[in-house]
Amino acid sequence: MTSNRQYAKEIAMNVNWEGREYTFEKPMLVSRLLEELAITREGHLVVANNKLVTEDHRLQAGDNVRVIRVVSGG
Amino acid sequence: MKCRICGQAASIALRSHKIAFCDTHFLIFFEKRVQTTIRRYALIQSGDRPIVAVSGGKDSLSLWLFLHRMGIAADGIYVDLGIGDYSRISLEKIKAVADTIGKKVYIFHVPDIFQRGIREVAKVLRRVPCSACGMIKRYVMNRICVEKGYNLLLTGHNLDDEAAALFGNVLYWKKDYLWKKDISLDEDEGHLSRKAKPFFLCSEREVAAYAIISGIDYIYDECPFSKGAKTIMYKNVLGNIEEASPGTKLMFIKGYLKELQEMKQRFLPGNLRTDEAGDGYCGVCGYPSGGGMCGYCRTLQKLEIPYTVEFEEYG
Numbered sequence: 379m380t381s382n383r384q385y386a387k388e389i390a391m392n393v394n395w396e397g398r399e400y401t402f403e404k405p406m407l408v409s410r411l412l413e414e415l416a417i418t419r420e421g422h423l424v425v426a427n428n429k430l431v432t433e434d435h436r437l438q439a440g441d442n443v444r445v446i447r448v449v450s451g452g
Numbered sequence: 453m454k455c456r457i458c459g460q461a462a463s464i465a466l467r468s469h470k471i472a473f474c475d476t477h478f479l480i481f482f483e484k485r486v487q488t489t490i491r492r493y494a495l496i497q498s499g500d501r502p503i504v505a506v507s508g509g510k511d512s513l514s515l516w517l518f519l520h521r522m523g524i525a526a527d528g529i530y531v532d533l534g535i536g537d538y539s540r541i542s543l544e545k546i547k548a549v550a551d552t553i554g555k556k557v558y559i560f561h562v563p564d565i566f567q568r569g570i571r572e573v574a575k576v577l578r579r580v581p582c583s584a585c586g587m588i589k590r591y592v593m594n595r596i597c598v599e600k601g602y603n604l605l606l607t608g609h610n611l612d613d614e615a616a617a618l619f620g621n622v623l624y625w626k627k628d629y630l631w632k633k634d635i636s637l638d639e640d641e642g643h644l645s646r647k648a649k650p651f652f653l654c655s656e657r658e659v660a661a662y663a664i665i666s667g668i669d670y671i672y673d674e675c676p677f678s679k680g681a682k683t684i685m686y687k688n689v690l691g692n693i694e695e696a697s698p699g700t701k702l703m704f705i706k707g708y709l710k711e712l713q714e715m716k717q718r719f720l721p722g723n724l725r726t727d728e729a730g731d732g733y734c735g736v737c738g739y740p741s742g743g744g745m746c747g748y749c750r751t752l753q754k755l756e757i758p759y760t761v762e763f764e765e766y767g
Contacts (some may be wrong), residue, residue, distance in 0.1 A: 421691045423464075423660055430463040430664055432453040432472060448660040449687045450509055450674060451613055 391437055395445040402437075409433040411443070421449050464661045467698035475665045482662050486518060486650050493635050495648040496604065502526040503602040505593055506549075506557065508542025508671040510663040511608030513549050515651060517666055519606070520553040526606065528557040529596050531589050534569030535676060542671050549668065550767045558600070559764040560592045566755060571677075576754055581677040584751075591739060591748040595761050597645035609649040612656035615701045616686035618708055623686075631715060633708070643733065643740050655701065656687075 393400040395415060402411070408424045408431055424431050425444040437443055453462040455474035462472035473481055490496050504519065506512040506528040519526045530546050532539050543559065550557045566573050574584035597605055614633060621630045639646040651659055663670055678684065693700050733739065734746035736759055745753070752759055 418691055418695050419467075420657060420694045421688070423657065423664065425664065430475065430661060432462050432465045434453050435461075446660065446664070446672070448510075448657045449612070449684060449691065450511075450656070451616070451678060451681070451683050451687070 390439045391441045391443055393443040393445060396447065405436060405438050407433065408435045408437060411437060411445070415445065417445070417447075422447055463665065464658075466658065468655070468694070468702055469699075478661060479665060482654065482658060483518065483521065486654065487522065489635075489653050490650050493648075493652075495636055495650055496524060496606075500604045501602050502604040502606050503558075503597060503600075504528045505589075505605060505607045506530050506546050507608075508545040509608070510660050510668065510670045511610055511613075511651060511656075513545065513608075513668050513670050514659050514663045514666070515606060515608040516549055516555070517553065517668060518650070518662070520555070525555070527555050527602070529593055529605075530557055530559050531585075531592055532559055532561045532563070533585060534561070534563035535571070538671075538673060538676060541673070545669055545671050547766055554767070556765060556767040558596050559766060560596075560761070561764065562588065565757070565760060565762065566751070567757065573751065573755075577751060582681070585677075587747040588751075591746065592761065594644050594739065595737075596763060598643065599761075603639065603645055605645045605647045607647065607649050608651055608659070610651045610654050610656050610659050611701055611705055612687050612690070613683075614649075614652060614708075615690050615704050616683045618704065619686045619690060620682060631712060634712060635709065640740060643738065653702065653705065 390403045390405055391401070393402060393411065393415075400415075402414070406414075408426075409419070411424065412419060412422065412433070419433055423446045424433075424435075425446060426435065426437055426441050428442075431437075453465055453472045454460065455462045455477050456471050457477040458474060460474045463475045464478050465472040471481075496502060502519070502524065504512060504516045504526050506516055507530070516526065516528055528546065528550060530543060532543060546557055562573065563569055570581050570585050570588070573588070574581040577584055593605055597603065617633055618630075620626070621633070635652045636646065636648040690701055690704075732741060732743055734741045734744075734749055736745060736749040739746040739748065741747070749759060
C-alpha cells in the first residue's frame with residue numbers, strides 16, 4: 379500500500395478512505411483490503427464503482443473504491 | 453456472496469442475521485424491520501403529527517426518507533449550532549432532502565439567538581460544547597413541537613447509539629440515566645412532545661447501507677467537538693465484540709428493553725422515572741425543569757439576552 383500515488387508503474391486501484399487516497403498494486407478481495415487498512419468489517423462499508431460490495435468481492439484494476447466508516451456520534 | 457432472496461451478487465452481508473442481500477432486497481428487509489419495530493412498540497399511531505430531528509447525518513436523513521417512502525408525512529427540524537463549514541454543509545444536505553421529499557424544515561440558528569456559536573455559548577456556561585448543545589437541542593425541539601402542533605418527535609438514534617449509551621451508563625452505574633433509554637418517551641401535555649426512535653434496533657452499519665443504497669447525500673464529517681468522545685470509544689469497543697461475536701449488540705439492547713418493561717411493571721408508576729420531565733416548570737417559559745429556571749432561559753439570562761425562540765422555515 380502506498381499513499382498519494384507514489385508508484386509510477388501501472389495503477390491497480392485507488393482507494394479513498396477518510397479523505398485520503400491510497401493506491402494498491404494488485405487486485406484483492408474486500409476482506410484483504412480491510413485487513414491492509416487494519417479496520418473492522420463491522421465498522422466500515424466498501425463502495426466499488428458506486429456500488430456497495432461484500433467482503434468476498436474481488437476488487438479489480440481501475441476500480442474506484444471508497445471505504446466508508448459507519449461509526450458516528452459524540 | 454449471493455442475495456438470499458434472488459441469488460444475485462450481494463451488496464451487504466449481515467452477520468448478526470446470518471444473511472446477505474442485494475440492494476433491492478436489503479431495502480425491503482430494512483424497511484420491513486423498521487415497520488415491525490414501529491408497530492410492535494406503537495411508535496407512530498394514527499392521528500400522530502410527527503416531526504424529524506435532522507442533523508444532516510446518515511441516521512436522521514435516512515429516517516426522513518424512510519418515513520416519506522412509507523407514506524408518513526413528517527416535517528424536519530434542524531438546530532444550526534454555528535460550527536462553520538460543518539453546520540453550513542449539514543444544512544445544505546438537509547435542504548436537498550427536504551426538496552426531494554417536498555417537506556418543510558424548521559431551522560433554529562444558535563448564532564442568531566445567542567449572538568455566538570455553540571463553542572462560545574458553552575464557554576459562558578462553563579460546560580463542554582456537547583452538554584450545551586444537548587440542552588439547547590432538547591429545548592428547541594420540544595418548543596417547536598408544542599408551538600407548531602407536532603405531537604411526536606422522531607430521532608434517528610440507532611442500535612449502536614443506544615448500546616454505547618447503555619454501556620457507558622452501566623460502566624459508571626449512572627442510575628439516574630439507566631432506565632431513561634427507552635425506545636419511546638411519553639409526552640407531558642402542553643410541555644413536552646412524545647419522542648420515539650424507529651431505528652432503535654437497526655445497527656449503524658445497516659442505516660449507513662440504507663443511506664448509501666438510497667443515494668442519500670449525507671455529511672460524512674463528524675462534528676468537530678465529538679473528537680475523543682467516550683461514546684465513540686464505547687462504539688469501537690462494542691464493535692470489536694460484535695466482530696468476534698455477531699449479534700451481541702442486538703442481544704444487549706433487546707435484553708435491556710425486556711428488563712425495562714419488567715422494571716416498569718415491578719414499580720408503581722411514578723417511582724421509576726423513564727421520561728425527561730422535571731419536578732416543576734420554568735417560571736419564564738413553562739418548560740419542565742428540575743426547579744426554578746430552565747437551562748435555556750438561564751443561558752439567555754447569563755448572556756443578558758431577552759427571552760426569544762425564533763425559527764426560519766424552509767420549504
